[in-house]
Amino acid sequence: MQPPRCCLLLVLLYLFLLSGTWATLQGTFTFRLLQTSTFQNTSFVDTEGIGLLEDIELGSLDKHTWDIHFCQPWVRPALPRSQWDIIDNIFKIYLYTFIRIMNEGAIQKDEGNPSPSGNLSPLSAPPDPFVLQFMAGCKLYPNRTSQIFAYVGYNGQDFLSFNTDNATWTLSQDTDLARYVRDVLQNDTTLVEAVKDLLNDTCVNALEMFLSYGRAALERQELPVATVFARTPSPHQLLLVCHVTAFYPRPISVAWLRDGHEVPPGPQLNTSPVLPNADLTYQLSSVLAVAPQDGHSYACRVRHRSLGTRSLLVPWGNSPVLLITGLVAGLLGAVALAALLLLCLWRRRKHQGTEESQSRNSILSKEA
Numbered sequence: 520m521q522p523p524r525c526c527l528l529l530v531l532l533y534l535f536l537l538s539g540t541w542a543t544l545q546g547t548f549t550f551r552l553l554q555t556s557t558f559q560n561t562s563f564v565d566t567e568g569i570g571l572l573e574d575i576e577l578g579s580l581d582k583h584t585w586d587i588h589f590c591q592p593w594v595r596p597a598l599p600r601s602q603w604d605i606i607d608n609i610f611k612i613y614l615y616t617f618i619r620i621m622n623e624g625a626i627q628k629d630e631g632n633p634s635p636s637g638n639l640s641p642l643s644a645p646p647d648p649f650v651l652q653f654m655a656g657c658k659l660y661p662n663r664t665s666q667i668f669a670y671v672g673y674n675g676q677d678f679l680s681f682n683t684d685n686a687t688w689t690l691s692q693d694t695d696l697a698r699y700v701r702d703v704l705q706n707d708t709t710l711v712e713a714v715k716d717l718l719n720d721t722c723v724n725a726l727e728m729f730l731s732y733g734r735a736a737l738e739r740q741e742l743p744v745a746t747v748f749a750r751t752p753s754p755h756q757l758l759l760v761c762h763v764t765a766f767y768p769r770p771i772s773v774a775w776l777r778d779g780h781e782v783p784p785g786p787q788l789n790t791s792p793v794l795p796n797a798d799l800t801y802q803l804s805s806v807l808a809v810a811p812q813d814g815h816s817y818a819c820r821v822r823h824r825s826l827g828t829r830s831l832l833v834p835w836g837n838s839p840v841l842l843i844t845g846l847v848a849g850l851l852g853a854v855a856l857a858a859l860l861l862l863c864l865w866r867r868r869k870h871q872g873t874e875e876s877q878s879r880n881s882i883l884s885k886e887a
């Protein structure tokens with residue numbers, strides 16, 4: 520009885536340590552594999568693939584060898600070498616099979632009326648070039664339940680999606696090619712099971728390991744840098760621009776304040792989408808259209824996780840000048856005050872001196 524109990528304890532301890540490593544990371548995390556294959560012709564297919572944890576690129580596929588390149592130092596140590604070898608093999612077999620199936624399907628589709636036997640003629644006309652995109656992965660919720668997903672896109676449009684409940688593929692567009700690919704994926708029950716297991720077991724396990732190894736990368740915070748400037752597209756219009764950049768993570772709140780009150784959304788307010796910078800930080804701009812010299816004060820307010828409960832407040836135009844003049848006035852005032860104080864002290868001393876001499880005089884006069 521002793522060894523099993525000991526093992527059980529060890530397992531419990533291991534689970535506890537495992538859960539402890541990422542349980543404090545708040546939120547829902549998604550691991551995604553993205554594949555884009557451009558079919559130029561049946562003998563030339565260009566395939567790119569990347570793996571993402573949230574917005575962090577973990578690895579990419581070599582275009583020519585389909586080997587995995589790691590983009591973060593902590594990704595390879597997150598899984599044992601044997602598991603990477605298996606994943607590497609699965610990618611290669613999958614890509615080879617996927618490309619073959621798609622090429623055959625594209626040839627059939629292009630023939631317009633495929634023969635009922637489904638036999639393919641290698642001499643058939645080459646299909647038009649097309650682009651296939653594949654996205655698959657898994658999501659881990661704060662309650663520790665997970666969800667898997669898989670989608671296929673064809674020339675930029677939804678093509679097929681995977682139903683996780685009954686492990687079937689659904690057509691997103693009703694075309695011969697979509698039905699053909701669905702049937703190929705569906706008819707092979709071992710393939711369906713493999714996809715399900717790969718996503719439900721391998722993906723979720725890997726995601727948990729990436730969450731514990733990549734914690735620092737996920738918790739990285741970069742402060743936003745905000746600049747406010749104006750553009751005058753016409754003499755009657757002033758565009759106030761608040762440009763915010765260099766922040767991470769992506770969620771941010773940028774608002775314009777008019778006399779200290781938030782300007783509500785409307786036609787005069789135009790905020791760009793959040794755009795990526797090359798160093799995995801983000802940027803955006805918020806533009807407020809105002810009438811020149813309308814007598815109001817404006818400021819851009821930024822709230823971001825890296826700022827905690829504080830906000831970044833960047834006033835526009837007159838306000839910084841006011842701030843500087845205020846500073847100069849303050850300095851001048853301080854100098855004047857110091858001078859006045861010195862004068863007072865000097866006069867008081869002088870006064871005291873005369874009083875003293877007066878009293879001394881008076882004493883002297885009494886004594887005299």
Ligand SMILES: *[C@@H]1O[C@H](CO)[C@@H](O)[C@H](O)[C@H]1NC(C)=O
Pocket residue numbers: 559560562563
């Ligand atoms: C396929 O496309 C590639 C690149 O566009 C080209 O170099 C090659 O000759 C083409 N092959 C055939 C059989 O058309």
Ligand SMILES: *[C@@H]1O[C@H](CO)[C@@H](O)[C@H](O)[C@H]1NC(C)=O
Pocket residue numbers: 660661662663664
């Ligand atoms: C876990 O959270 C997800 C997302 O909030 C929710 O859809 C799911 O039903 C939850 N599962 C359980 C067992 O609470």
Ligand SMILES: *[C@@H]1O[C@H](CO)[C@@H](O)[C@H](O)[C@H]1NC(C)=O
Pocket residue numbers: 683684715719
């Ligand atoms: C995934 O695995 C969990 C438990 O590991 C199981 O409850 C769930 O039904 C599985 N989902 C699929 C789609 O196989």
Ligand SMILES: *[C@@H]1O[C@H](CO)[C@@H](O)[C@H](O)[C@H]1NC(C)=O
Pocket residue numbers: 682684685687689
């Ligand atoms: C599988 O589930 C989807 C919705 O989740 C449904 O539309 C489809 O008919 C189901 N397929 C089978 C074979 O039950």
Ligand SMILES: *[C@@H]1O[C@H](CO)[C@@H](O)[C@H](O)[C@H]1NC(C)=O
Pocket residue numbers: 699702703706
């Ligand atoms: C898939 O199976 C169905 C029915 O069993 C069959 O009619 C169809 O030809 C098969 N398709 C492929 C691509 O194997």
